[in-house]
Amino acid sequence: MSQQRQLPYSVILLILGFTFIIYLVSPTTLLNLFYGEFDPYLSADRKVVVYEKMIEALRNMDKYCKDRRFYCKRPETRHVDCRRVLRGDKAYLQSLTGINRIPLIENPFLNLTCSAIKNRIIPKSSQFKLLMLNGTAFARIVFADYEFIEKQVQASYHPQNFFCFAVDANSSAEFQKRMKALERCLPNVFVLPVTESYDSKGHNINLAHYNCMKRLEASRGWGYLMLLQNHDVITKSVYELDRIFDLLAGANDVFMSKEIPGRRNKHSKWDLKSLRLFRNESRNSDYELEISSGFVQASLSRAVVEWLVNEVDVSILLQQFPEYGADEQFISTFQSNQDFKMPGHFTNECFHNDTSVSFISRFSRWVPINLERSSNCASGTVRHDICIFGIEDFLAVSKYPTLSFNKMLPAFDFSIIECTAELLHNRTYLGQRDYNLEDDIYKNLVSVQYHENHKKSDYKLNCTSNFKPWNYLDYL
Ligand SMILES: *[C@@H]1O[C@H](CO)[C@@H](O)[C@H](O)[C@H]1NC(C)=O
Ligand SMILES: *[C@@H]1O[C@H](CO)[C@@H](O)[C@H](O)[C@H]1NC(C)=O
Ligand SMILES: *[C@@H]1O[C@H](CO)[C@@H](O)[C@H](O)[C@H]1NC(C)=O
Ligand SMILES: *[C@@H]1O[C@H](CO)[C@@H](O)[C@H](O)[C@H]1NC(C)=O
Numbered sequence: 001m002s003q004q005r006q007l008p009y010s011v012i013l014l015i016l017g018f019t020f021i022i023y024l025v026s027p028t029t030l031l032n033l034f035y036g037e038f039d040p041y042l043s044a045d046r047k048v049v050v051y052e053k054m055i056e057a058l059r060n061m062d063k064y065c066k067d068r069r070f071y072c073k074r075p076e077t078r079h080v081d082c083r084r085v086l087r088g089d090k091a092y093l094q095s096l097t098g099i100n101r102i103p104l105i106e107n108p109f110l111n112l113t114c115s116a117i118k119n120r121i122i123p124k125s126s127q128f129k130l131l132m133l134n135g136t137a138f139a140r141i142v143f144a145d146y147e148f149i150e151k152q153v154q155a156s157y158h159p160q161n162f163f164c165f166a167v168d169a170n171s172s173a174e175f176q177k178r179m180k181a182l183e184r185c186l187p188n189v190f191v192l193p194v195t196e197s198y199d200s201k202g203h204n205i206n207l208a209h210y211n212c213m214k215r216l217e218a219s220r221g222w223g224y225l226m227l228l229q230n231h232d233v234i235t236k237s238v239y240e241l242d243r244i245f246d247l248l249a250g251a252n253d254v255f256m257s258k259e260i261p262g263r264r265n266k267h268s269k270w271d272l273k274s275l276r277l278f279r280n281e282s283r284n285s286d287y288e289l290e291i292s293s294g295f296v297q298a299s300l301s302r303a304v305v306e307w308l309v310n311e312v313d314v315s316i317l318l319q320q321f322p323e324y325g326a327d328e329q330f331i332s333t334f335q336s337n338q339d340f341k342m343p344g345h346f347t348n349e350c351f352h353n354d355t356s357v358s359f360i361s362r363f364s365r366w367v368p369i370n371l372e373r374s375s376n377c378a379s380g381t382v383r384h385d386i387c388i389f390g391i392e393d394f395l396a397v398s399k400y401p402t403l404s405f406n407k408m409l410p411a412f413d414f415s416i417i418e419c420t421a422e423l424l425h426n427r428t429y430l431g432q433r434d435y436n437l438e439d440d441i442y443k444n445l446v447s448v449q450y451h452e453n454h455k456k457s458d459y460k461l462n463c464t465s466n467f468k469p470w471n472y473l474d475y476l
């Protein structure tokens with residue numbers, strides 16, 4: 001019904017838009033337009049201005065989203081039928097990729113009043129069920145794309161959940177202003193004081209997450225914490241996350257591997273005494289820390305966060321970690337040192353044997369330069385050797401066992417971000433069941449089995465889980 005009502009608006013706006021272009025440029029351009037060559041004399045910046053005007057106009061006369069239980073898509077992506085993509089309609093997919101791929105056009109007039117922010121994040125007449133673990137917490141380091149960030153809060157919103165943000169000191173003033181507006185508006189959103197800058201080399205990333213841990217630890221509730229980066233997208237609903245973390249039963253989910261050579265500062269001392277790692281000095285022996293390399297993203301039980309904040313002092317360790325890649329060896333180092341007895345820890349025995357165990361907190365597709373792009377990255381777009389997910393990945397997003405996808409970029413493809421948010425909305429608020437969470441996968445993770453059994457006298461570690469490692473291509 002609203003579709004039909006929409007159509008005239010769009011047509012009027014298109015005409016308005018074209019008139020605007022004609023008004024701006026010479027009549028030759030007008031001719032070119034009718035020959036199908038789109039405004040060749042208009043600079044990219046000018047085009048953006050035109051689009052923004054059109055979109056802003058659309059937004060203002062938009063009644064589509066009022067008073068509805070359904071997910072409200074932006075004008076840019078209003079035409080995208082996520083369900084059709086979910087049905088595996090490959091022909092339809094072509095109308096959303098290539099030249100038709102839809103980037104997010106930032107809204108410079110975003111309404112930042114508290115009621116507007118709340119309206120966007122919390123659906124009207126939403127009813128929440130209590131979570132088994134009393135909530136999930138998310139610690140995310142952010143530097144750009146406020147509307148994308150707000151969308152991630154929306155997709156994982158639950159009154160029992162907590163969202164902590166560390167904002168890059170080098171991010172734009174506008175971005176920082178928007179993040180502060182978000183914090184002011186919702187009691188379960190924290191934005192840390194903006195004190196340092198983060199970058200892809202890993203500077204200050206651990207510190208940011210650690211500061212979020214300290215902030216979150218003071219809040220009651222929540223059972224698990226997820227450590228995230230700016231463009232990670234959670235792909236499980238709040239209730240699915242709650243279920244999965246319940247199945248982990250206290251085990252952490254952290255990727256661990258042998259230390260990547262060359263990342264350690266050789267001139268620093270790495271024994272516990274020099275690091276003054278434990279607050280209880282008598283635990284600080286001459287034992288030299290075994291470092292493990294992993295990822296920034298991880299899921300930690302509340303007990304770990306309390307342990308990291310109260311039992312150890314990581315200030316020397318964090319200062320001493322080398323410049324490059326330090327962000328990827330903080331949590332994994334603690335997780336793999338079984339002697340530290342961090343709650344929910346694992347062991348170094350599997351990676352010593354060159355066996356890596358399944359990890360669910362983050363999924364990314366590595367596409368090093370020697371690999372063929374098209375067969376290793378559905379969108380064909382790779383940045384820093386990582387595939388940028390596009391709408392082509394939506395089917396996999398809906399079923400793949402991991403909890404988050406890294407990365408989706410709003411400036412590249414907003415459809416996949418919008419469709420993922422719609423999917424989670426449907427699962428959270430409309431009870432949509434489009435896929436069955438496989439409890440067995442999570443219960444039988446090697447780290448979960450280890451956590452459950454390692455104190456038993458007859459326990460023998462087996463680094464291979466009883467399910468087949470999942471293959472992404474089977475999910476596409
Ligand atoms: C912002 O949103 C609020 C609540 O939805 C509304 O009352 C207000 O008029 C809006 N402000 C502007 C400038 O659109
Ligand atoms: C959740 O909170 C309730 C009420 O505070 C408490 O009784 C319960 O033990 C909590 N559950 C967990 C898993 O922490
Ligand atoms: C912030 O950005 C400026 C300019 O791009 C750069 O010179 C500076 O080093 C950055 N600061 C940090 C802490 O990265
Ligand atoms: C400190 O550690 C030692 C050795 O592990 C232990 O015996 C002692 O009880 C601990 N002290 C405190 C205050 O926890």
Ligand SMILES: *[C@@H]1O[C@H](CO)[C@@H](O)[C@H](O)[C@H]1NC(C)=O
Nearest residue numbers: 349350352353355461462463
């Ligand atoms: C590691 O490898 C050794 C030698 O192959 C084997 O004996 C041991 O059981 C393995 N450990 C684990 C935890 O798989």
Ligand SMILES: *[C@@H]1O[C@H](CO)[C@@H](O)[C@H](O)[C@H]1NC(C)=O
Nearest residue numbers: 070082083086419422423426
């Ligand atoms: C979400 O639910 C609405 C209403 O039932 C439906 O139209 C839409 O296709 C669903 N989207 C997805 C991604 O399942």
Ligand SMILES: *[C@@H]1O[C@H](CO)[C@@H](O)[C@H](O)[C@H]1NC(C)=O
Nearest residue numbers: 460461462463464465466467
């Ligand atoms: C480890 O577990 C896997 C899967 O359950 C099984 O196939 C394998 O035989 C086990 N290995 C050992 C040494 O028990």
